Each structure stands twice: as structure tokens, then as C-alpha cells.
Amino acid sequence: MTVANLLGMNEPTPRLRFVWHMVAQVVDEMEAELDRFLADLEDRVLVRIKATDGELSTELKEALSRGIQAGVRDALARLRSQAALPHELPPELIELARLQAGSRCDPGEFADAWLVAQEVFWNRFALVAELTLTDPARCRQVVRVARLQLSGHGARLSRLFRSVWEAENARAAGT
Secondary structure, X not given: OOHHHHOOOOOOOHHHHHHHHHHHHHHHHHHHOHHHHHHHHHHHHHHHHHHHHXXXXXXXXXXXXXXXXXXXXXXXXXXXXXXXXXXXXXXXXHHHHHHHHHOOOOHHHHHHHHHHHHHHHXXXXXXXXXXXXXXXXXXXXXXXXXXXXXXXXXXXXXXXXXXXXXXXXXHHHOO
């Protein structure tokens, strides 16, 4: 289902196309400072994991970093291209699922961190929209359309992740 359908439109209107143009502007600005944003996001996620689950191995930490980067890049690319939800995980998240399974670390242990990552992403997206567009009404439109476009993105990635993790556990157990 497209954003136009979710907004009760059969076809994208010129106004919606203009909003998509503004979404692309915000995505451009986020990508311009992506390294700094990703570093901040990784720090916040690691702090949450450490507070709830303890310290991660270096290998798992590095895989988590690559997974976070892949997830954010995937979300931004889907906003830019207006693409549907993913049907498979990016390779970096597959690697993380395999390492987590090999470490006997349940994906549920990272649930808080997953929520923190989503919250930080949307807070940053809204802030960048405000700084880029300046008109509060346009900012609200852009954030609304972006949220509609990525509605279910985190849940889909989570289900795909769990599926890979379960398959890896079954493979390791010989079932």
C-alpha cells in the first residue's frame, strides 16, 4: 500500500509529490551528517544494551555497529525511493543475527535498544526537517508522510531478524 492510499488518495497529487520532494530534502540533509548521526545512535544503543544486558563482545559490538548503519541506510533509501517494506535483511543484519545466535544471545535481549534506535531516528528526522524546511506545517507533513512510508519497517526488520536467528539456532542444534 502506498502513502497516497494511506492518505485516502487513489493517485499521488501534485501536493503529495511536493511533500515527497521535501522528504528527499530532509533525507539529503540526514545523509550529509550521517556519520555523526550513526555514531550518536550507536552510542545510545550500546549504552542501553550495557544498562540492561551487560557488556558485548568486540565482535558482537562491531556487528551491531554495521547492523545499525545498514538499518538506517535502508530506511533512508526507502524514504528516498518510496520503496515498500523489505522482504529480506541487509547482509549486515544477517551477520548480526548469526553472531547473536552463536553467542546464545536472544534477540529479545536487544528489544529496548531496538526501540531506542527507532526513537532516536525519528527524533533526528524531525529535527532535521525543522532545520531544513523552517515552516512548521511542512515539517509536520514531511514527518507524517515519512512515518507512514516506514510504518512497520522496524517490525518487519525485527521479524526477519528473528527468523534468521531461529534458523541459525536450528542449524547449530542440527535440527
